[in-house]
Amino acid sequence: MLFNRHKSTLPTAEEALPGRTERWFHLADRHVVLGTPVETDETTIPEGFEVAVFGLGCFWGAEEIYWQTEGVWSTSVGYAGGHTPHPSYEEVCSGRTGHTEAVRIVFDPTKVAYADLVKTFFEVHDPTQGMRQGNDVGTQYRSAIYTLSDAQAATAEELTRIYGEELARRGLGAITTEIKPAPTYYYAEDNHQQYLAKNPFGYRCHANTGVRFPATA
Numbered sequence: 001m002l003f004n005r006h007k008s009t010l011p012t013a014e015e016a017l018p019g020r021t022e023r024w025f026h027l028a029d030r031h032v033v034l035g036t037p038v039e040t041d042e043t044t045i046p047e048g049f050e051v052a053v054f055g056l057g058c059f060w061g062a063e064e065i066y067w068q069t070e071g072v073w074s075t076s077v078g079y080a081g082g083h084t085p086h087p088s089y090e091e092v093c094s095g096r097t098g099h100t101e102a103v104r105i106v107f108d109p110t111k112v113a114y115a116d117l118v119k120t121f122f123e124v125h126d127p128t129q130g131m132r133q134g135n136d137v138g139t140q141y142r143s144a145i146y147t148l149s150d151a152q153a154a155t156a157e158e159l160t161r162i163y164g165e166e167l168a169r170r171g172l173g174a175i176t177t178e179i180k181p182a183p184t185y186y187y188a189e190d191n192h193q194q195y196l197a198k199n200p201f202g203y204r205c206h207a208n209t210g211v212r213f214p215a216t217a
Contacts (some may be wrong), residue, residue, distance in 0.1 A: 007095035007138040007162060008131035016083035017096045021088050025189050033067050033192040036074040040106050049073055049111050052117050052130045052152070053080060054151050055100035055144035056125040057133030058201075060195040061206040062103040065124055067194070069113025076104045081144055081178070086186055092140050100142045104185055116174065118145065119213050122163045124206045126145050128173035134205055143175075146182035153179070163217045 027039050037044045045051070056062045059077035065118060079087055082098025089170045092099045105117065125143065133141040143145050144162075149152040156179050164175045187193075 003185060009095070010131075011083065011096055011124060013083045014087065015096070015099075016098050017087065017094075019084035019091075019092050020086040020096070022143040023187065025201075026105055026194065027080060027187055027190050028142050031067070031074055031076075032197045034072075034074055036106075038074065038076050038193055040048075040074055040076075040104075044074065045106055046108075048109070049106055052105045052107065052114060053101045053102055053146040053148070053185060054105070054117075054121050055142060055145075055146070056121055056127075057141050058099070058136055058203065058205050059101035059103050059188070059192065061204040062101075062125075063194065063204060064104050064196045064204070066103055066121065067118070068199075069097065069107075069117070070118065071110075072105055072107045074106040075194075076187060077192050078102050078104060079140075079184050080146055080183050080185045081142075081180070082183075085184075085212050088187055089192060093138065094134075095139050097140075099140060099186070100144050100161045101140050101188075102144070102146070102185065106146070114160060115153055116155055118156055118159045119217070121145065122159070123212060127175045127177045128167065136205060137201055145179045147178060147179065148182045153181070159213070159217065163211075166211060166214060172211070 079099035082095035
């Protein structure tokens with residue numbers, strides 16, 4: 001039975017929840033911390049800025065880390081990598097959509113390089129755990145880098161190789177991060193956007209892992 005599916009097993013497209021044809025909730029116009037648009041596209045993103053999408057466990061803490069990063073213009077949280085269109089948070093947490101919790105970052109590449117965002121990604125979560133992050137277990141917590149250009153893909157692959165070698169040198173596990181061209185990104189409900197700014201004592205699971213990139217990376 002599908003309802004007995006283990007939450008650490010990705011559903012097929014046929015097994016996934018059907019979802020919706022459109023978003024059913026309202027998003028706030030402005031980022032609570034940065035004051036920039038939460039929902040962004042080519043009409044609102046400043047010329048020359050770029051977009052990055054990562055999955056690194058619970059998206060509340062992931063977003064907080066990136067909105068604090070110099071050169072980041074806007075952030076949002078959402079769902080990516082699965083099958084169900086316009087899912088709800090509860091549906092994603094059920095393990096029946098195939099999505100992972102994601103953070104979408106709009107950044108100024110003259111102030112912060114994509115490579116530095118990827119390095120932060122690896123250094124603040126454990127990319128070796130598969131369908132979990134610490135005590136958070138499920139497909140929605142898997143590690144992912146969703147690339148938006150060939151240049152991003154090349155950077156992600158190279159830095160994954162370098163970080164993987166550093167983990168191996170220390171006798172740690174192999175990286176399980178999925179690296180794929182960016183799939184459709186569905187914004188999460190408004191109460192999840194900038195959650196830790198709205199709830200300062202809320203749940204955080206990210207921290208420096210103690211494994212830094214080699215100085216030459």
